Amino acid sequence: EVHLVESGGGLVQPGGSLRLSCAASGLTFSTYWMSWVRQAPGKGLEWVANIIQDGSEKYYVDSVKGRLTISRDNAKNSLYLQMNSLRAEDTAVYYCARLYYDRRGYPSFDIWGQGTMVTVSS
Amino acid sequence: EIVLTQSPGTLSLSPGERATLSCRASQSVSSSYLAWYQQKPGQAPRLVIYGTSSRATGIPDRFSGSGSGTDFTLTISRLQPEDFAVYYCQQYTGSPWTFGQGTKVEIK
Numbered sequence: 001e002v003h004l005v006e007s008g009g010g011l012v013q014p015g016g017s018l019r020l021s022c023a024a025s026g027l028t029f030s031t032y033w034m035s036w037v038r039q040a041p042g043k044g045l046e047w048v049a050n051i052i053q054d055g056s057e058k059y060y061v062d063s064v065k066g067r068l069t070i071s072r073d074n075a076k077n078s079l080y081l082q083m084n085s086l087r088a089e090d091t092a093v094y095y096c097a098r099l100y101y102d103r104r105g106y107p108s109f110d111i112w113g114q115g116t117m118v119t120v121s122s
Numbered sequence: 123e124i125v126l127t128q129s130p131g132t133l134s135l136s137p138g139e140r141a142t143l144s145c146r147a148s149q150s151v152s153s154s155y156l157a158w159y160q161q162k163p164g165q166a167p168r169l170v171i172y173g174t175s176s177r178a179t180g181i182p183d184r185f186s187g188s189g190s191g192t193d194f195t196l197t198i199s200r201l202q203p204e205d206f207a208v209y210y211c212q213q214y215t216g217s218p219w220t221f222g223q224g225t226k227v228e229i230k
Contacts, residue, residue, distance in 0.1 A: 037167075044210060044221055044222070044223045044224050045159070045161075045167060045210055045212070045221040046221065047212075047218060047219040047220070047221070059217065061218040062218065095166055095167070102172075102173070102176075104154070104173065105154065106154050106155070106172055106173035106176065107155060107157075107172070107214045108157050108169050108172035108173075108178070109157070109159070109167070109169060109212075110169045110172075110178060110179075112166040112167055112168070113166065114165075114166055115166055
């Protein structure tokens with residue numbers, strides 16, 4: 001069975017840093033694009049970032065460019081999100097998700113972790 | 123940025139009734155790149171429909187998706203107790219990828 005398990009969330013002061021991790025099991029991690037999606041308390045979903053299989057291509061929503069960095073270690077079956085210069089508006093549950101392209105090239109976030117909460121507050 | 127507007131905000135229905143959820147895009151979205159997710163309180167989202175009309179693995183056939191261009195629909199033919207949740211549409215056509223604000227399907 002496929003599992004994605006996030007960790008690393010917590011309370012951090014504005015301007016601070018945090019590193020989220022996502023451990024994958026039950027899948028050939030190195031063959032999939034991976035993503036981070038977040039959800040502020042009581043709000044909807046927001047796509048944050050994508051990373052290609054070998055890590056050579058990364059894409060971000062504008063509001064996090066230059067502050068959040070997605071990366072991966074295929075040897076460890078792990079996805080990361082380095083979060084710097086954090087702001088109150090970054091407060092959210094952060095989900096890692098597998099970005100799956102089916103045989104027709106149709107994309108979807110087909111597997112999600114349970115999420116990890118990040119709270120930015122003084 | 124493509125804005126997705128879902129309606130209604132809340133749908134109050136009884137088990138066994140038909141639910142029709144709308145997702146309207148501010149610009150045309152490729153039908154290959156429109157998905158729907160279900161989220162229950164305290165849980166991660168779950169993929170329901172992708173490519174406008176393809177059901178995800180394990181999703182029962184009472185769920186169906188349709189639409190093109192700027193108007194898309196998720197239909198639940200006969201609501202089961204486990205279907206009451208919030209549903210989000212998402213587009214993968216333009217960057218950034220965006221989600222609608224959600225439609226809550228609640229028990230009447």
